[in-house]
Amino acid sequence: MNPRSIWLGKKPSLKTTLAVLTLSTFSSSLFAAPLNKADIKFIGPIAADMQLKPYQTEHQDAIINNLLPSLQQPKKSITVFGEKLKWQSFDSVNALTLGGLQALKLTASAERFTQGTLTIKGIEKAQLFINSEKQTPTKDVYELALSQGDHQIVIIAEQVANWNDVEFDFTAKTDTHTLTFSSKEQHGLSAKQLFDAPTVSALSLSPDAKQHLVSTRHYQDSTGNTANTVTELKDDDNRTIYRFESGQPSNVIWSPDNNYIVYLLEGKLKQLNRKTLSLRVIAENLDGAGGFSYFDNTSLIFNWSKSPTADSSLTKHYKGLQDRWSYARITSQVYLLDINTGLSKILSQGPLSHSIEDFNSKRGTVLLSRGTQPMLATTHPTTELIELNIANGKSEVIGLFNIFNQAKYSNNDIYVTAGPDFKDGLGRNLPEDMLSNNYDGQLYLLTDNGKKASALSRNFDPAIGQLEVLNNGDAIVKVTDQDTIALYLYDKSKQRFNKLKTGFDVVEQFSYSNNRSPAILVSGSNASSPQQLKQLSINKNKAKTLWDSKPEGYANTDIASLDEFNFTNAEGVEIKGRVYLPTDLDKNKQYPALVYYYGGTSPVTRGFTGRYPFNLWAEHGYVVYVVQPTGATGFGQEFSAKHVNAWGQYTADDIMQGTQALLKQYPFIDKNRLGNLGASYGGFMTMLLATKTDMFSASIAHAGISNITSYWGQGWWGYLYSGEASKNSYPWNNATLYSDHSPVFHADKVTTPLLLLHGDSDTNVPVGESHNMYTALKLLGKDVDLIEYKGADHQIFARDQRFDWWSTKLAYFDQHLKNEPQWWQYLYPKK
Structure with a gap:
């Protein structure tokens, strides 16, 4: 056992135990106390007509582990095979033997890190869990090592000769190691909750706002470092109409005509019909491909990366500063894929990598960015923004920028996010003797094919991050606003920023629709309340909650x-x-x-x-x-x-x-x-x-x-x-x-x-x-x-x-x- 897992109450290895015992040699006495049965909850018999107990079968652990979550819930009763069973105080139990299974539950509260032993007498066959983790005893003695806080103990009993003889004793290592036992369900916040509780890991809203995809993930002891993720397609009433459980889709996109969803799964590009839920494979063997978007209803635009051939030489000759990066020699180009046949054609070429900034299918153009020279030896690599005409393959340089983050079309204009020094300090709002911090993102508008530029956020204190553009040319920006992460709408016609009322201190992810009354699907949290999923109407600037992690992950928890x-x-x-x-x-x-x-x-x-x-x-x-x-x-x-x-x-x-x-x-x-x-x-x-x-x-x-x-x-x-x-x-x-x-x-x-x-x-x-x-x-x-x-x-x-x-x-x-x-x-x- 890793001794750093002590907050879970695991039994230490012999080597660790010996090392820990040396810490207690200064105290020769042990501090023992029996547990009060009134501080323990009892439920049973569970499935009283059970012919064979789990330990008499080949699937004991699976049976017990599947029952455990129901017992851990802070509910007054559970229903098993149609029979409703209520939790009661253990001191009210007066029985010799009972059929089926029985369970006991209690809370151990430590005011400080505490070590000791818990002895269970009178239960011949039992499994004990602390904070969901199974403990391994030596005979009837369990070694405890618990950090400060509340710890849930659940005992599932399979064989008891006489319940009147069942007793629990806790023996502390020293007088400084104390635990308080109770039947309370209210508890303090735990590390496990913060990491394991369900969260929204991905979301996407359809262009018509009538459906959305949301992925939620959680962790548990049985899967260790591997997340348990489920993706669901939901309608505008938040009802599930399709569910992914085994493989998880990525790079989810919606067709402009609102008929299809396309996504990557298990190395294949798949298309799901939103009405019939029929499925077809568009293409496969797409290693290195990503960033798919619908260019129009019949084609997709994406980046396809190529890694260099593995180098088996004895040396590596550095070509530039970036060559220290493991991915520096990977090149990426832009492709167009025909949905009907799966045929792809390249749009960009050359030794330089190209990235898609945005596209306009009506005009047949794509905004691309690229570094002007591979392995350029500068602290501010130069970015070239170009517009590519797909029909004739010609490209026009919009600008060459030392400071650049992102670019998006706004009808015939182009939004750009970059630091204050963009275009020779166009966005600066500083005394002359101060140098700009170009991590402080600003918003700009390029007009007349980049020949003219204006600073839109020079007097706007929040730092501009992610940029998205609505059909009417207005922009949604995700910003750092003091110690919050917020969404603002930039009204292009009125040239002003309006804060969107998400109700979150920190906006995490968002997706938006393209209909006449656009909506935003957004996840986030507050300093003192966990993650939620909401949908917000931009016109009304009002949000409704679709999902809240608190009841599922933080019930009965003190914050x-x-x-x-x-x-x-x-x-x-x-x-x-x-x-x-x-x-x-x-x-x-x-x-x-x-x-x-x-x-x-x-x-x-x-x-x-x-x-x-x-x-x-x-x-x-x-x-x-x-x-x-x-x-x-x-x-x-x-x-x-x-x-x-x-x-x-x-x-x-x-x-x-x-x-x-x-x-x-x-x-x-x-x-x-x-x-x-x-x-x-x-x-x-x-x-x-x-x-x-x-x-x-x-x-x-x-x-x-x-x-x-x-x-x-x-x-x-x-x-x-x-x-x-x-x-x-x-x-x-x-x-x-x-x-x-x-x-x-x-x-x-x-x-x-x-x-x-x-x-x-x-x-x-x-x-x-x-x-x-x-x-x-x-x-x-x-x-x-x-x-x-x-x-x-x-x-x-x-x-x-x-x-x-x-x-x-x-x-x-x-x-x-x-x-x-x-x-x-x-x-x-x-x-």
Whole structure:
């Protein structure tokens, strides 16, 4: 067993158990207590006429595991083979033997990481589950290792000689290890819920808004890291009319005439008739093909990529900076596919890759973008936007741009999204002496075939991201709006932005229709409420909820309360933030706090869950402060421009000043128990702060940058990112920036215990960045730990690694901020 799975209550291996037992040798006594039967729920007999018990068959585990989910639900009764059975208190059971199966359910609540043994007496044949995971006993004794929080225990009994003799005892390892047992169904938020609960993974709305496709996925113990995904075709009343369960479709598109859906599945391009649900294969053997769209009712337009022949030579000669990327020599061209025959014809050609930006089937034209030179040695690769006439194969250059994100037709005009420096600074709204942050997306309109351009969002503070265009020429834009992700409608005729009322703090995915009254299908969440799926009428600007994950994934769950907390920094600028407060907060007590930030030119948005689960940290008894320091997009160009050539200069001040303001506002936070953490640029900030202040008692940096020069030269996109973060500055012309702002050059100033986390296959911020800091701090005799996740890249995605990663961070802070080292020592025992 991986000892980092302790929050699931798994039985440790002998090796791990021995290592853990050494932690308890200082206490020679054990602390035992019988469980009160009134704290246990009982149901049974289940299928009293059962001739053979599951253990007497060849399918015991399958039978038990299929029954388990029904028993775990917070319901007062279940119905089995037509018989309704009610849960009752175990102390009301007075029986010798009962037919069929019986089940018991209880909640074990830990105020801190707790180890001990649960002994069950009087049940000859039983299976015990903690948080859905089966436990393996030694005789009748189960080893427990539970993190802070509520844990559901379910016992399914198959053979009991006398129910009056059934007893439960819990024996703690030490007097600090305590569990409270109860029959309550209300519980605190768990890591499993945040990762496993159902979410919308894909969505698509038909052009007439009468049908939509939605994919939902969830995780469970039996499938481990593999998601369980189901895609359904639904009508406008949200009723399912077609269901994909085994293979899952991708690249879903709808025919303009509203008759068909086309999608990729199992390597084949398939067409589904929306009325008859009949199916045909259009084409196959399409490896490398993607981005399919209906060009018209009879043809599809798509990109088809070709990988170079495998190179078996002993060396690789780099042709340019991009050759460090594993995919750099893959080329992609544009094709048109005839739906009736499956025949494809190429539209673009040459050594350069072409990408489809948009197309206009009535005019017979396609907007394409391409890099002007492969392997170009520049921090801002130049993009050429061209218009291709399909009928004669001729192309016209619309423009050559150093800054470019996306382009879409708007009738005879073209929308472009790009940074403020597009077209020689057309979108700039800054003092003359400031450099733009081109991650701060802006919206432009090109007219007269690109000869004229106008900036549409220069006075619009949100940063423009995804762009879509309606039939009337208006645009839907997904934007970063302070710490939210929102949808806005750009009214082209009135030249103004109108916010669409999705009801979400964070819009995740959206799809729109092309009818006269266009609608938007959108998924998203709020800081304190999980994901929902809604449909919004653009004309009425009103949304209705189609699906809510809360009843299914978060029933009877306590969620942290949320405060808005903003302060004015020393420069007179308001810095936004928010504070998550533990449930059952007692303001007369003192609480540890965690300060989280990013700082890498994007705000930390208000999604309910994600890689950094603020609500979970609050459930573990921490006040959590999320701060949006200077340099983030979504707050206006001048705010984001301060990110350029700063490398933490303003960000560090805002974090430290914000933390001091936090302590004044919330006197129940213990100033001597503050932790801070961040990832990527936020990991860089953690290391940098450790060289500037001792206000924190423990710090965690995930995938952080310790040496700006080595990141610039070795990270796959380091030099590209530095093109904005270090604009016009290089190690040879601004050595001070690259050295003075690099944490490793100031490692001797660190006094705070520091945990470095990193994926050992990180291509964005190579793992050597953590090695640099670890080596320096070890040589200096500082308190530092380094943990690598094997095979992980810049982010931790896999379910087992994610749980391990979350537990590791909480255990580290528990050790340093709560004086509770047991969880950390359990995960990483000293040899």
